[in-house]
Amino acid sequence: MRKNFLGLAFAIAMPVLANAQSSVTLYGVVDVGVVYTNNVKTASGGSARWAMLSGNESGSRWGMLGTEDLGGGNKAIFRLENGFNVNDGTLAQQGREFGRQAYVGVTNSHFGTLTAGRQYAAIQDFVQPLDLASPLTSFATHPFDNDGLVNSFRIDNSVKYATPLFSGFQAEAMYGFSNSTGFANNRAYSVGAGYARGPLTLGAGYVHANMPSVSLGTGGALTSAPLPGTGMDQWGAAASYALGPVTLGLLYTGSIFTDSPTAITAPGGTVRFQNYEGSVRYQITPALVFAAGEAYTSVRQAGISGHYLETSMGVDYFLSKRTDVYLNGFFEKASSNLGANITFAGGPSSGRTQIVAVTGIRHRF
Template sequence: MSISDRRHGRALAASSGWLVGMALFAVTSDASAQSTVQLYGIVDDALTFATNANGGRAWAQTSGVGQSDRWGLRAVEPLGNGWRAVMRLENGFTLNDGRFSQGGLEFGRQAFVGLANDRLGTLTFGRQYDFMSTNLTQFAAGTLTPSVFAFHLGDLDRLGAERLDNSVRYVTPTLGGLQFGALYAFGGQPGNFVANSAVALGATYAHGAFSAGAAYVGIHNYTAAFGIGTTVLGTRLVGTGPQGLLSPFQVFDKLSVSGIGAGYQWGPAFLHGLFTLVDFRQKGASAALRTAEGGVKYSMTHALSLAGSYAYSKLGPAHWNQFVAGIDYALSKRTDIYCNTVLLRASNGVRAQLFTLPASTSDSQTVVSIGMRHLF
């Protein structure tokens, strides 16, 4: 995950006028080039209570608990002979203070342009998701509960939507329910083609009530920003800063992540499960973090749903048990309210640390959230 702060001040100063200008541009381009430009977004906020964050109870108003706050522009322009030009610019922000997310990047969530064809697939260039999130997050408790705290340790398995800069991404058309994808991210370091580069592969399958996905990503010179409450290969990954950030961030020679997940819609119940493997490499040594998760989301009515899941993670002698429960009620097609609880219990000697929270001073940590989400 990028944590740089490019163009932050300039974007904040000009954001209002820039947004109006882009809206006018969207209307003009739609009329002249017969393209479709859409403004969209999500606004989400919650009240949260954590039992132990840096040794104390924490009450907070937290942005993006159910789903990260964002606004974006996406465009499609027909080019003829089945070809389309596509683009997306997506900004993340924190509702309670109006700041940019993703380390202050103007379009930190997504920024890409490319070509699409129904017979040949889609090729895009820019800052994009790898396939861990696009192919597997629909089987994860963090998405289904919904709660950002329900994603796994430090989101090291990248289910919470991590991105890669300078990437070229290709996705095939869907044939017989199958779709494949590949991505390469250029490192951009002169004289060293491999440094800071990444390779990702993915596949999805859907047939009737059954769906499945698989993904892999390998990242050279990976920077770990979020803590997990323990030490890995002699590197201390205990995040005590705001939002559970490490101080300072830690760099590994390589991080390889792979996963497989599946779901089945059985009447009103969606049964889901996944397994992820995170492999750390540092100075010739390696360590593996394995996580298995299973759960169910049950639709009581068209508006009311319940969700519950359990995840078990293991890294060397350390292990974690994570329990998640939530309730979601749709006030309309675009607005819902939710309440959820996430409990993480670590083995002795390991400090519990839920994703985006400062580490606990004990082996357990619980967070309760009550929030509202609106889509536009």
């Protein structure tokens, strides 16, 4: 009797087990290189800097991506993505276990995807892939990463909805909770859309954040930001078009940091940036890629203005589908009232110009 009961229970459970198919994918990137920076400002003037840095072409990471079939076209999904420093094995993103991304949600091919956790804003989802820093290293980013395209922040406590793909078009909206009694204190929201069809790719996004103080460690939507202040607004649009092995790109982004105490061109006050970029990517052979671009950034604070002009170029050679080596160079010239400062390269220049060169190896798994 007991055997018959167990057999009946197993037979009833079989359809459920068959429908609830699940998978977990382990993936990652390990990237490390040597960086040379000239004119790094010191107490006695400018000095060259040689450094070994992790995550030049891509942030070093490992992650887990999981799905479970719930039936009826619905799937449960999750992603846990850790960032780390190859040089010493320490955690990145302020020491978080899964600081790059951590979310769970549901998806349906007809109704879209709803997720909750620590996630990217729309400007990072739709504009960042078209930025020059994507085929090159993070040193090609715009000054101070003022538009967030190199992921100097994520949105915590966030709920994101993304539509399904409609003939190449997709849109999304996100809200990040402050998790405090002051509902608007350190909250964030973001909207954006993208389109990809044939050789043409378009992307646009906007993000707004209320930042309660210079210190963002409050458990709200943001715990880091490119610059401090009481508020942050970022927006942008980009396009790329492929002509055989050549891909041309145009990008515009802007940002405002309200009541920022950081002195860029003046001692404090609201800082406004505008970034303009043109780029080209050439697939010379299946294994060799060349990329180059020019970016112009204007900045204004307390009625005083200045600008940065940065030239970027580099080559990427694939030893296999998963392993490549790269060599990139950057030159930045700033207006006389600013001084050059290639972001993440080791420090501001002692003058108006700065040069950075980086070579390294990247492996994906």
